[in-house]
Amino acid sequence: AHKHCYGKVRINTEVLRVDKLDNGEYDVRTKNVKTGVEHTVHAKAVSFHVNRRIGKKREVDWPESDKFRGQIFYGYGNEVTGAKFWNKRVLVVGAGAFAFENVRTAIEHGAKHVTLLGRRDGTTCPKWIDMIAFLRPLDENLLTSKSGNMISFECWQNCYKDAGLRTPDCWKDGLLKPPNHTISVSDVAFVAGFHGLFKLEVGEIDHFSADGSGVNLTSGDHIDADIVIKCCGFHLNDDVPKVTG
The missing domain is CATH 3.50.50.60 (FAD/NAD(P)-binding domain)
Incomplete structure (x- = not known):
């Protein structure tokens, strides 16, 4: 497994945009959150593993x-x-x-x-x-x-x-x-x-x-x-x- 995954795992990375191309493949634009450097990854498939229910906190307050x-x-x-x-x-x-x-x-x-x-x-x-x-x-x-x-x-x-x-x-x-x-x-x-x-x-x-x-x-x-x-x-x-x- 290390031969297939080595160098392909990215951390400190934000996905900015996923664009589907005419041939059915994808360009994924990313940004390193520490350096700000942007990079584009070409992929045949994209899978999102994010929690839909937990977004920004619901802000509440009460009088006084x-x-x-x-x-x-x-x-x-x-x-x-x-x-x-x-x-x-x-x-x-x-x-x-x-x-x-x-x-x-x-x-x-x-x-x-x-x-x-x-x-x-x-x-x-x-x-x-x-x-x-x-x-x-x-x-x-x-x-x-x-x-x-x-x-x-x-x-x-x-x-x-x-x-x-x-x-x-x-x-x-x-x-x-x-x-x-x-x-x-x-x-x-x-x-x-x-x-x-x-x-x-x-x-x-x-x-x-x-x-x-x-x-x-x-x-x-x-x-x-x-x-x-x-x-x-x-x-x-x-x-x-x-x-x-």
Whole structure:
């Protein structure tokens, strides 16, 4: 393989444009992001391996955020690197995979308590539940047994119950996860919930409180916080249409 790949792997390279030629082949214009030097590669085929769902972060804000006495971060791009979580009350806004990742980060760095607030429930599971799904045998149709699925799901429900966490509303509708969501994997969320360090809430922020102590929800409830981490999703990645025209 090294004979075929040697010298053909490029890093620090941005694809600027892909043009299809009359003969069905392609010219790919690239730029070295360090030197700025542009180069054209001729290819018989082009395959894009990019994430369409994760583009630029969805920027959100709420009234009176300037009065907040704590810190506000986005939960992407290493913004929380260096944040002082020790003994702090942390509010993570969002219910997707990035939100649960930031819950883990806050707990592992000594947060006093973490609340995850989403407009709807997300779904997360312990690692062992996730692993069992990959290790269980498959039948001739590449499916696992229904009886085993029921046992795993019952154990999963008990994990929520034992941790004192609310179960996802979508389960009542027979869905494992909300539409357009992924299932997050987080042992820490369940361990922290069991020890009273983590809580799941459903609601929306209306504004930051006037005294700077946290946020007020549209329901009228208040959540105290020292750190707010915004994990409010992404815009669709539109880089490919820009490159191909």
